Amino acid sequence: MLPTELAKSAAAIAAAVRAGRVKAREVADHYLARIAQHDPTVRAFLHVDPADVRAQADAVDARVARGEKEGALLGVPVAIKDNLCTRGVPTTCASKILAGYKPPYDAHVVERIRAAGGVLIGKTNLDEFAMGASTENSGYGASRNPHDVKRVPGGSSGGSAAAVAAGFAPLALGSDTGGSVRQPAALCGIVGHRPTYGAISRYGLIAFASSLDQVGPMALNVEDCALLMDVVAGPDSRDSTSRPAAPRAGDGGKGGAALAGLRIGIPAEYRSDSIDGEVRATLEKVEQLAVAGGAKLVPLNLPLTPYAIPTYYLVVTSEASSNLARFDGVRYGPRDEAQDLHAMYGATRRLFGDEVKRRIMLGTYALSAGYYDAYYKKALQVRARIGEEFARAFAQCDVVLGPTTPTPAFPLGEKSDDPVQMYLCDVFTAPAPLAGLPALSFPCGKSKAGLPIGAQLQGPALSDARLLAVARELEKKLALDLSPLEAPRGA
Amino acid sequence: MELEPVIGLEVHCQLATRSKLFCRCPADFGGQPNTRVCPVCTAQPGTLPVLNEQALDLALQAGLALRCKIREQIKFDRKNYFYPDLPKGYQISQFDEPLCEWGELAFEVEKGVTKVAKIRRIHMEEDAGKALHPDGASFSLVDLNRAGVPLVEIVGMPDLASPAEASAYLQALRRTLRFAGVSECDMEKGSLRCDANVSVRPKGQQEFGTKVEVKNINSFKNVERALVFEIARQGELVGRGEKVVQETRSFRDSEGTTVSMRKKEDAHDYRYFPDPDLPLFDVGSARIDRARAAMPEEWTAKRRRYQGEWGLSEYDARVLTEEPALARFFEGVVAAGLPPKAAANWIQGEVLAFLGETKGELAQLKLGAADLHALVAMEEKGELSHQAAKKVMRRMLETGEKAAQAAAALDLLQIRDSGELAGAVDAVIAAETKVVGDYRGGKETALNALLGRVMKATKGKGDPNKIKELLLQKLGKPGS
Numbered sequence: 001m002l003p004t005e006l007a008k009s010a011a012a013i014a015a016a017v018r019a020g021r022v023k024a025r026e027v028a029d030h031y032l033a034r035i036a037q038h039d040p041t042v043r044a045f046l047h048v049d050p051a052d053v054r055a056q057a058d059a060v061d062a063r064v065a066r067g068e069k070e071g072a073l074l075g076v077p078v079a080i081k082d083n084l085c086t087r088g089v090p091t092t093c094a095s096k097i098l099a100g101y102k103p104p105y106d107a108h109v110v111e112r113i114r115a116a117g118g119v120l121i122g123k124t125n126l127d128e129f130a131m132g133a134s135t136e137n138s139g140y141g142a143s144r145n146p147h148d149v150k151r152v153p154g155g156s157s158g159g160s161a162a163a164v165a166a167g168f169a170p171l172a173l174g175s176d177t178g179g180s181v182r183q184p185a186a187l188c189g190i191v192g193h194r195p196t197y198g199a200i201s202r203y204g205l206i207a208f209a210s211s212l213d214q215v216g217p218m219a220l221n222v223e224d225c226a227l228l229m230d231v232v233a234g235p236d237s238r239d240s241t242s243r244p245a246a247p248r249a250g251d252g253g254k255g256g257a258a259l260a261g262l263r264i265g266i267p268a269e270y271r272s273d274s275i276d277g278e279v280r281a282t283l284e285k286v287e288q289l290a291v292a293g294g295a296k297l298v299p300l301n302l303p304l305t306p307y308a309i310p311t312y313y314l315v316v317t318s319e320a321s322s323n324l325a326r327f328d329g330v331r332y333g334p335r336d337e338a339q340d341l342h343a344m345y346g347a348t349r350r351l352f353g354d355e356v357k358r359r360i361m362l363g364t365y366a367l368s369a370g371y372y373d374a375y376y377k378k379a380l381q382v383r384a385r386i387g388e389e390f391a392r393a394f395a396q397c398d399v400v401l402g403p404t405t406p407t408p409a410f411p412l413g414e415k416s417d418d419p420v421q422m423y424l425c426d427v428f429t430a431p432a433p434l435a436g437l438p439a440l441s442f443p444c445g446k447s448k449a450g451l452p453i454g455a456q457l458q459g460p461a462l463s464d465a466r467l468l469a470v471a472r473e474l475e476k477k478l479a480l481d482l483s484p485l486e487a488p489r490g491a
Numbered sequence: 492m493e494l495e496p497v498i499g500l501e502v503h504c505q506l507a508t509r510s511k512l513f514c515r516c517p518a519d520f521g522g523q524p525n526t527r528v529c530p531v532c533t534a535q536p537g538t539l540p541v542l543n544e545q546a547l548d549l550a551l552q553a554g555l556a557l558r559c560k561i562r563e564q565i566k567f568d569r570k571n572y573f574y575p576d577l578p579k580g581y582q583i584s585q586f587d588e589p590l591c592e593w594g595e596l597a598f599e600v601e602k603g604v605t606k607v608a609k610i611r612r613i614h615m616e617e618d619a620g621k622a623l624h625p626d627g628a629s630f631s632l633v634d635l636n637r638a639g640v641p642l643v644e645i646v647g648m649p650d651l652a653s654p655a656e657a658s659a660y661l662q663a664l665r666r667t668l669r670f671a672g673v674s675e676c677d678m679e680k681g682s683l684r685c686d687a688n689v690s691v692r693p694k695g696q697q698e699f700g701t702k703v704e705v706k707n708i709n710s711f712k713n714v715e716r717a718l719v720f721e722i723a724r725q726g727e728l729v730g731r732g733e734k735v736v737q738e739t740r741s742f743r744d745s746e747g748t749t750v751s752m753r754k755k756e757d758a759h760d761y762r763y764f765p766d767p768d769l770p771l772f773d774v775g776s777a778r779i780d781r782a783r784a785a786m787p788e789e790w791t792a793k794r795r796r797y798q799g800e801w802g803l804s805e806y807d808a809r810v811l812t813e814e815p816a817l818a819r820f821f822e823g824v825v826a827a828g829l830p831p832k833a834a835a836n837w838i839q840g841e842v843l844a845f846l847g848e849t850k851g852e853l854a855q856l857k858l859g860a861a862d863l864h865a866l867v868a869m870e871e872k873g874e875l876s877h878q879a880a881k882k883v884m885r886r887m888l889e890t891g892e893k894a895a896q897a898a899a900a901l902d903l904l905q906i907r908d909s910g911e912l913a914g915a916v917d918a919v920i921a922a923e924t925k926v927v928g929d930y931r932g933g934k935e936t937a938l939n940a941l942l943g944r945v946m947k948a949t950k951g952k953g954d955p956n957k958i959k960e961l962l963l964q965k966l967g968k969p970g971s
Contacts, residue, residue: 083537085536098536103537104530205537209767210767239539240769241767241768319767321571322571325571325573325579326579326580331534332535367571367762367764372762
């Protein structure tokens with residue numbers, strides 16, 4: 001067992017490994033043991049190879065023994081969402097259509113974690129191709145929320161969020177297209193950061209909707225989240241949408257005088273009656289703490305908020321219909337043999353789940369001749385308007401604060417037959433990606449039932465360090481217990 | 492009713508880059524199947540395209556060579572369709588905002604008659620791979636070496652009025668692009684491919700008839716063949732009062748016919764949309780200016796210069812501007828110091844004959860410009876006869892030897908030593924009493940006969956001028 005102060009901090013683990021106080025191998029064994037004991041209940045992982053994990057840890061120990069002590073993540077286990085490519089390690093996007101696929105290369109972010117001395121502990125579950133908000137759309141079974149295993153962990157990065165909350169890894173990478181890092185972070189009581197679009201290279205992130213997909217760090221606390229952000233962020237010549245001057249976390253994770261004089265925008269649209277009462281009350285407490293810290297609340301309106309979901313679903317389905325065309329059984333993944341080419345295509349694609357098929361069909365329709373202007377093009381126009389609306393808001397305030405999700409974690413199966421209800425989980429998280437803006441979810445309390453509640457901070461492009469700093473200061477004031485759970489609850 | 496055809500060509504050219512359009516794999520022809528591939532061009536999940544700017548520069552040069560307007564900011568679009576040789580399930584192309592638009596190309600319809608056809612647009616796109624269907628096999632094979640190779644598609648306006656015009660247009664287009672260094676335009680290696688849009692209409696009518704697209708025209712000679720057939724086919728339909736169906740047809744080389752591939756209603760909906768992996772790219776006026784400054788001299792300008800400045804005949808100028816490599820070689824020889832006319836004669840005579848006989852390529856030529864100049868200098872100095880020089884040249888072409896080396900090896904250096912020649916001259920005079928008598932009797936031409944005998948005696952190596960000098964010395968003037 002790791003001492004408590006290490007189990008709750010990736011930064012502390014890296015420092016201890018660097019100082020020789022603990023071996024990377026001991027750290028790895030600690031987390032492997034927890035996974036062996038509790039993951040059968042939580043089901044956060046799709047793939048863990050203990051021998052490989054120990055070999056990675058041993059290599060880190062050898063590195064440290066040689067006196068090579070650089071690397072921000074020395075010996076720190078990191079869970080990787082299974083839509084990020086790992087060389088020679090199965091990468092499935094939780095889809096049957098990629099069963100057995102082993103990429104010939106590492107994603108940019110995976111390269112960076114390896115170089116920083118991190119240990120890839122396993123590949124985490126997700127909604128198939130990151131399409132969903134509960135991880136129930138996984139082709140390999142749903143993950144569970146460690147705070148109540150009868151409830152969803154959120155999604156699509158539900159496996160990563162559950163892994164961190166359950167103490168299977170102190171850090172995880174997710175991906176966020178319309179809230180897939182922030183929403184599960186909120187539901188599992190951890191920190192999840194969606195950086196400014198282009199901050200982190202997408203090279204090796206299997207595309208869902210390219211113009212919105214961003215890799216995002218997930219951690220138990222803000223400082224750790226900033227630590228991982230600085231390892232994976234930065235320009236990459238293999239991704240044309242990567243920013244040459246990418247935003248970094250910098251000292252954001254340490255906080256500082258971030259609240260003094262801060263103008264916090266409070267949109268009226270984020271206080272509607274459709275939001276759970278406990279969520280609203282908890283957010284109001286956060287606002288009061290911010291004011292006590294010297295911040296000023298700026299009431300404002302974001303009237304396009306309700307249009308974000310329809311806009312988002314036109315853009316993502318259109319892009320997905322094209323991005324997923326390559327999964328045709330010709331080059332990788334399983335293939336169903338058939339009489340002719342088109343029959344082979346058709347038969348092989350039965351391996352897509354229902355939600356994926358639904359989105360491919362919606363997107364194909366939206367891009368079709370005669371419908372393009374009414375749907376895809378219109379969505380791009382509204383998308384531009386949403387960006388303008390945010391720009392106006394950020395002329396009045398420095399950050400926007402609100403709930404990450406309208407409710408805490410919902411029971412498994414509650415929304416799985418109602419795609420539109422599921423889509424509405426993204427109501428507060430979809431707008432920022434449409435505008436390319438950074439946003440971050442951090443734990444701000446719990447419901448009476450003990451379910452985590454998340455607060456979301458959104459900022460203008462490149463304000464990532466500031467968001468982290470503000471979150472860190474609020475985290476201090478909230479003084480919640482941010483340790484991982486000792487064991488999953490509600491089993 | 493007299494019908495006239497209306498023809499427009501869509502030409503795909505492979506840009507002469509080292510690497511592919513969106514990854515670093517080599518872009519040249521050949522290689523064992525699937526050896527010139529990487530995660531990007533095999534569309535491994537998670538990979539992303541990065542634009543090869545050399546391809547952009549070459550596409551720009553194509554646009555400049557064809558007098559197009561150039562767009563200063565470009566975007567790439569996805570053209571979505573399914574086929575096993577298209578690894579991503581979409582081709583990255585340019586849809587509504589091509590790099591170049593509204594250009595023109597002058598071509599010679601017949602000798603001295605020039606016509607100008609409009610170019611509608613030039614856009615960049617990536618090539619697909621190759622699907623192979625082995626005879627009798629129940630499977631197909633895919634080779635992705637070609638997948639991602641950079642192309643430009645050059646869409647001409649329907650300004651061509653006959654198969655001969657189409658052929659002449661294509662030849663001029665090919666020559667223009669080759670001289671611009673944009674593309675090899677080698678139809679056999681697939682670096683130039685041509686589709687034709689054809690319709691017929693009553694002569695004088697303004698509106699176009701129904702258009703048919705003919706694909707798979709795989710060689711230059713087949714451009715005319717395919718069009719002649721297709722125009723006749725449409726003409727017969729119209730003649731019988733039937734309608735031409737809008738469709739895509741495939742040319743069949745073995746029969747010289749076209750067959751239906753797909754009707755209009757089966758046309759793909761490509762669902763074009765801007766590729767979110769490739770942000771808008773600023774071409775910028777500076778890059779356009781740079782490309783313009785880097786443009787090699789056009790073949791038409793060379794032709795004028797060869798005739799005007801260098802005094803070549805129209806024929807010579809024409810031959811020497813057929814191929815960029817030939818023009819380069821010719822200019823190299825002139826630069827080495829040979830007068831243009833002499834350079835033209837040597838190249839057209841010996842060099843082209845050699846290449847023709849050996850089916851060789853200029854690029855593999857073992858003869859350098861300076862070597863050719865050195866050879867001609869030897870002849871001018873009298874070290875080689877003209878006939879000997881030709882033989883030496885042949886050996887140089889075959890072996891790559893320098894002029895002096897080849898001449899020595901062939902033992903063709905002229906005997907110019909008077910002492911050595913005098914013996915041969917004396918011997919001939921002694922032997923050829925009858926001819927000598929004729930000369931002395933006043934028959935001037937008999938001297939040439941004697942000269943010939945001496946040449947023969949010296950195995951062609953005697954310097955004829957020297958021999959003549961000696962004969963005159965010994966025999967005096969005719970009749971004397």
